[in-house]
Amino acid sequence: xxxxxxxxxxxxxxxxxxxxxxxxxxxxxxxxxxxxxxxxxxxxxxxxxxxxxxxxxxxxxxxxxxxxxxxxxxxxxxxxxxxxxxxxxxxxxxxxxxxxxxxxxxxxxxxxxxxxxxxxxxxxxxxxxxxxxxxxxxxxxxxxxxxxx
Amino acid sequence: xxxxxxxxxxxxxxxxxxxxxxxxxxxxxxxxxxxxxxxxxxxxxxxxxxxxxxxxxxxxxxxxxxxxxxxxxxxxxxxxxxxxxxxxxxxxxxxxxxxxxxxxxxxxxxxxxxxxxxxxxxxxxxxxxxxxxxxxxxxxxxxxxxxxx
Numbered sequence: 501x502x503x504x505x506x507x508x509x510x511x512x513x514x515x516x517x518x519x520x521x522x523x524x525x526x527x528x529x530x531x532x533x534x535x536x537x538x539x540x541x542x543x544x545x546x547x548x549x550x551x552x553x554x555x556x557x558x559x560x561x562x563x564x565x566x567x568x569x570x571x572x573x574x575x576x577x578x579x580x581x582x583x584x585x586x587x588x589x590x591x592x593x594x595x596x597x598x599x600x601x602x603x604x605x606x607x608x609x610x611x612x613x614x615x616x617x618x619x620x621x622x623x624x625x626x627x628x629x630x631x632x633x634x635x636x637x638x639x640x641x642x643x644x645x646x647x648x649x
Numbered sequence: 650x651x652x653x654x655x656x657x658x659x660x661x662x663x664x665x666x667x668x669x670x671x672x673x674x675x676x677x678x679x680x681x682x683x684x685x686x687x688x689x690x691x692x693x694x695x696x697x698x699x700x701x702x703x704x705x706x707x708x709x710x711x712x713x714x715x716x717x718x719x720x721x722x723x724x725x726x727x728x729x730x731x732x733x734x735x736x737x738x739x740x741x742x743x744x745x746x747x748x749x750x751x752x753x754x755x756x757x758x759x760x761x762x763x764x765x766x767x768x769x770x771x772x773x774x775x776x777x778x779x780x781x782x783x784x785x786x787x788x789x790x791x792x793x794x795x796x797x798x
Contacts, residue, residue, distance in 0.1 A: 636683065
């Protein structure tokens with residue numbers, strides 16, 4: 501096996517495993533009722549994971565879901581030079597949303613309504629300025645101490 | 650300009666080109682990076698730090714969302730005063746991401762990335778992988794409103 505293949509496997513293998521467990525974490529959260537704000541909603545979300553009698557979890561369905569989660573995480577890991585565990589975990593847990601969004605994004609142009617929604621949208625990630633200030637102060641005091649030393 | 654025309658326009662029409670404001674080099678002191686974070690985080694919620702080599706080829710990208718992780722890494726550096734940015738091995742923790750290519754990307758592609766909600770900043774690189782500019786969510790909103798009016 502060449503060095504490149506080993507290097508590739510060392511990234512893709514862990515990505516698959518973490519993606520698999522990300523999916524498993526989602527299913528676990530679902531069965532422990534951490535997801536869904538009402539019983540009705542939970543019943544709809546959990547439906548695909550149940551056996552045909554709708555009483556118990558279908559193990560094979562869960563494994564199938566987890567394998568696809570691992571596969572999606574692996575695909576996203578391909579272009580990234582280093583293994584990014586958090587990315588794989590999130591992809592594993594959220595792959596249905598990512599895949600549907602990716603497909604809709606590629607196959608259709610945004611409508612005027614979607615553009616209007618974007619224009620009125622909020623930032624994806626509000627900045628935690630308090631935390632940043634705290635860290636900056638820490639670094640500043642460390643720099644000052646180093647200078648004195 | 651109507652929406653269909655706008656979506657097919659090259660990404661240059663919405664790119665901010667003040668690249669030197671975002672760039673740090675591996676041989677610069679860490680204190681320079683800290684100063685940059687301090688200034689940027691006080692000015693905007695959507696900022697970007699790009700670590701490049703002397704030819705501006707992108708090695709690492711840190712978005713405002715990741716800045717706390719970066720500060721945590723800086724706090725852990727033992728000799729802050731004399732250490733260089735290279736010591737942080739940013740390329741391992743913050744590999745280049747949210748990238749579009751200057752020659753081929755369109756407004757539609759950027760809108761699609763922004764609409765996925767994973768970032769507030771997209772980076773633009775040229776065919777030699779050199780940093781060519783950025784697109785911020787707030788700025789894109791302004792530009793879209795202006796171009797579509």
